[in-house]
Amino acid sequence: MSERPEIIQARYDKLSKLQELNITAFAYKFHRTHLSAEIKDKYTELEGSGEKVRVAGRLMAIRGHGKSSFGHIWDNDGKIQFYIKYDIVGEEQYNFFKKLLDIGDIIGIEGEVFKTKTGEITVKVEKIEILSKSLLPLPEKWHGLVDKEARYRQRYLDLISNPKVKEIFIKRTKMYKAFRAFLDSQGFLEVETPILQPIYGGAFAKPFQTHLNALDLRMYLRIADELYLKRLIIGGFEKVYEICKDFRNEGVDRLHNPEFTQIELYSAYWDYRDMMDFTERMLEFVAGEVCGTTEIEYEGRAISFKAPFKRVSMLEVTAEKTGVDFRGMDYAEAKKYAESLGVDVGGKRNWGQVVEEVFSELVQADLVQPTFITDFPADISPLAKPHRDKPGLSERFEGYIAGEEVFNAFSELNDPIIQREKFAELQKLRRLGDEEAPPIDEDFLTAMEYGMPPTAGLGCGLDRLIMILTDSHSIREVIFFPLMKPEEK
RNA sequence: GGGGGUGUAGCUCAGGAGGUAGAGCAUCUGCCUUUUAAGCAGGUGGCCGCAGGUUCGAGUCCUGCCACCCUCACCA
Numbered sequence: 001m002s003e004r005p006e007i008i009q010a011r012y013d014k015l016s017k018l019q020e021l022n023i024t025a026f027a028y029k030f031h032r033t034h035l036s037a038e039i040k041d042k043y044t045e046l047e048g049s050g051e052k053v054r055v056a057g058r059l060m061a062i063r064g065h066g067k068s069s070f071g072h073i074w075d076n077d078g079k080i081q082f083y084i085k086y087d088i089v090g091e092e093q094y095n096f097f098k099k100l101l102d103i104g105d106i107i108g109i110e111g112e113v114f115k116t117k118t119g120e121i122t123v124k125v126e127k128i129e130i131l132s133k134s135l136l137p138l139p140e141k142w143h144g145l146v147d148k149e150a151r152y153r154q155r156y157l158d159l160i161s162n163p164k165v166k167e168i169f170i171k172r173t174k175m176y177k178a179f180r181a182f183l184d185s186q187g188f189l190e191v192e193t194p195i196l197q198p199i200y201g202g203a204f205a206k207p208f209q210t211h212l213n214a215l216d217l218r219m220y221l222r223i224a225d226e227l228y229l230k231r232l233i234i235g236g237f238e239k240v241y242e243i244c245k246d247f248r249n250e251g252v253d254r255l256h257n258p259e260f261t262q263i264e265l266y267s268a269y270w271d272y273r274d275m276m277d278f279t280e281r282m283l284e285f286v287a288g289e290v291c292g293t294t295e296i297e298y299e300g301r302a303i304s305f306k307a308p309f310k311r312v313s314m315l316e317v318t319a320e321k322t323g324v325d326f327r328g329m330d331y332a333e334a335k336k337y338a339e340s341l342g343v344d345v346g347g348k349r350n351w352g353q354v355v356e357e358v359f360s361e362l363v364q365a366d367l368v369q370p371t372f373i374t375d376f377p378a379d380i381s382p383l384a385k386p387h388r389d390k391p392g393l394s395e396r397f398e399g400y401i402a403g404e405e406v407f408n409a410f411s412e413l414n415d416p417i418i419q420r421e422k423f424a425e426l427q428k429l430r431r432l433g434d435e436e437a438p439p440i441d442e443d444f445l446t447a448m449e450y451g452m453p454p455t456a457g458l459g460c461g462l463d464r465l466i467m468i469l470t471d472s473h474s475i476r477e478v479i480f481f482p483l484m485k486p487e488e489k
Numbered sequence: 490g491g492g493g494g495u496g497u498a499g500c501u502c503a504g505g506a507g508g509u510a511g512a513g514c515a516u517c518u519g520c521c522u523u524u525u526a527a528g529c530a531g532g533u534g535g536c537c538g539c540a541g542g543u544u545c546g547a548g549u550c551c552u553g554c555c556a557c558c559c560u561c562a563c564c565a
Contacts, residue, residue, distance in 0.1 A: 006534050007499050007516050061525075068522035085522065103515080116523050140500040140514050142526055147500090149557045161500090204565065250564045347563095356565080380565085398565080405565065436564080474558095487556070 011135050014100045018130070025133040030056045030108040036080035039113055043121050046113040053123060055080055056108040056131060058160065059101060061141060069097065073107060082109050083116070084125040097128055104134030152482050168470045168478060171290050175466050176243060178289035179263055182282050188239040188265060193228035195221060195245065201444070202226030202383070204436040205248040221247035225264045226383065226457065227444045230412065233266050234452045241265035243462070254474040255404065258483055261462040270456035272395045272411040276372050279399065279407065279458060280307035283370065290469050298402045298468050301368055309370040309399070314359055317373065321363045326355045349432060351392070352377025367400035382422040384410035402468050409458035416448035
């Protein structure tokens with residue numbers, strides 16, 4: 001029982017004293033008249049008016065001076081200083097403050113507002129009450145909570161003691177709002193599609209499996225939304241989007257969390273060039289809404305979200321960079337040249353995979369400014385339309401920022417005959433041991449056979465985008481509760 | 490999975506070459522009625538990640554394990 005560290009036991013002792021005094025340490029409610037920010041905004045009206053304000057928040061600092069004390073409480077929008085004086089509140093309340101409250105407690109105060117001689121807007125306390133006793137001590141006031149493991153496992157402590165962390169997540173929400181505002185204004189409809197799916201598809205990835213007891217059915221958590229959103233396009237919703245949690249049963253590192261967020265959007269009657277025009281306008285808008293500017297800095301490098309973005313074809317930029325033009329080569333020849341460039345293509349099973357590997361090894365890291373890389377190999381783009389002019393390529397682009405892939409888009413394949421062939425090729429890859437090639441989705445093919453309008457679609461990794469917009473090095477900094485191994489007890 | 494690093498008080502961190510465990514903040518006791526990392530004086534607080542080993546003696550050296558971080562590989 002009483003094995004508690006002294007610093008914690010002291011708080012339990014105070015709780016007992018409160019109970020002896022018949023003071024409720026865990027209140028039911030507190031009527032607030034103002035938030036801390038409102039007091040500051042309305043100071044000129046409040047000063048000298050005799051109006052009493054009631055504010056509540058977490059007690060974060062105390063500076064005692066004998067018979068008077070200063071302190072700060074933090075609420076949703078910021079902090080406010082209070083001044084409590086023996087002469088005003090009397091012996092009982094002052095001793096209650098001095099002896100029974102701790103940093104970390106949630107308290108409510110009432111009093112008039114004034115400015116100290118250093119000019120800080122301050123509440124002169126007339127009444128003070130405890131709303132919730134904090135039984136565990138908070139991290140240190142100056143350094144905050146630094147240990148990354150503790151920050152991620154106990155995010156609430158991170159949020160309490162590191163105000164900048166709160167800003168990152170506020171920006172994350174601003175990003176969602178900006179996408180919604182932009183897309184809604186352009187006639188897109190926000191929709192929801194299944195997370196639990198009997199067949200996964202729309203990307204190359206290992207899925208999470210689960211089991212539906214009612215139907216004794218193996219189910220998967222979605223790896224992408226693509227095939228369901230296209231069904232909606234077929235159904236006559238011509239512009240749709242979804243902000244979607246996807247799940248991939250793969251590695252965990254600074255760029256990957258097993259559960260992550262994308263936005264996918266589809267517009268009928270567009271091709272991938274329309275989507276590029278749209279995407280750069282949308283990204284410029286989102287960056288401006290989140291950061292207040294399109295000119296940002298990520299890991300010491302200036303990045304401009306000002307449209308238009310650079311556009312260059314994958315094969316051309318790779319040829320420029322490496323001196324090897326892979327166009328017109330067959331699989332064996334491409335492999336030979338890739339190896340001559342020092343790129344390991346041992347596990348690559350077709351021409352496109354080889355070219356993509358060379359690109360991602362030797363070119364990708366240099367794409368710091370937002371750049372559209374266009375015209376990907378057709379054999380690694382099973383859901384994209386074949387390029388109208390360039391044999392072997394597809395009408396597909398990916399967007400790179402700060403050397404990382406952030407979005408991926410196509411002129412969507414709408415020919416069910418070619419789609420079936422593409423799926424068949426994926427089944428070959430599966431049989432060759434490619435675990436990430438998705439199984440064939442007959443229901444989706446049936447939908448396509450009813451006729452799908454020409455369509456362009458885009459997927460954008462929102463975790464990576466907000467990392468860049470908040471200058472965060474790890475995906476764990478932008479996900480409230482990133483995946484952590486449970487601690488062994 | 491490979492390589493490198495970290496783990497010591499509630500928090501942030503020191504502990505040189507094996508010899509009784511340290512600081513700041515917090516906490517506790519005094520003093521202090523406009524401070525803001527308030528101040529002054531004094532005190533409490535430790536499974537040194539876990540388990541073994543070497544040694545007269547291990548926070549320190551060795552082995553194994555655990556968690557986390559960085560990095561490479563993998564991952565659209």
